[in-house]
Amino acid sequence: MRAVVQRVSEASVTVDGRVTGAIGRGFLVLVCAMGGDSEKEAEKLARKISALRIFKDEVGKMNLPLSAVQGSVLAVSQFTLAAQGMESGNRPGFSHAAPPDVGQRLYEHFCAIFRAEGLAVETGIFAADMQVDLVNDGPVTILFDTAAKD
Structure with missing residues (x-):
């Protein structure tokens, strides 16, 4: 799987003029x-x-995970990451x-894992034409690919 994670102060996704998911502080995760x-x-x-430590601690160092800042996840399916x-x-x-x-099943499972970790999760609608609004905090953007060797 591939994902782009953006640390945000707020983010939302809209489908057909209706907001389907919105968060304050947290991660916007585009996933494929x-x-x-x-x-x-x-x-x-x-x-x-969920364990990614990219929120600032009391001395300003990126050292805190999402759970430590009571952050949320906005997960948006994005097949174009497979380009x-x-x-x-x-x-x-x-x-x-x-x-x-298969993509929808894995996307839903991906979201369920965050929920099992105790995180609040909002979503887009799989395979829909979505508009995503965000305020990237930092900016901080991290790319993940489970097939890549670190």
């Missing part, structure tokens, strides 16, 4: 299930993100993304 991913990758990624083929052209391909039914 890739072909071959399973619940194992969804769990690994959600746990890694490939840009080396030789200008039109990306998305065939490396998981099929929609």
Whole structure:
């Protein structure tokens, strides 16, 4: 799975003029299930993100996880994170993304792991045309790919 995590002071997602999810301080997580991913990758990624220490402590050092600041998660599915083929052209391909039914199942499982960790989670609507508004705090933006070797 791939994810882009942005530390935000606020974020929301709107579908057809209706806000489907909104948070204050926390993480906006754009997430994509890739072909071959399973619940194992969804769990690994959600746990890694929930433990991510990028909020400032009392001396201003990025040292606190989401739970320490009573933050929330806005999780938005984004298959375009699977873009490939840009080396030789200008039109990306998305065939490396998981099929929609698998992607939705893994996205929902990913969100459930955050909830199991005791975090408040808001969401977009899977496969919908969404508008995302955010105030990136810092800015702080972190990229995750469960297939990458650290």
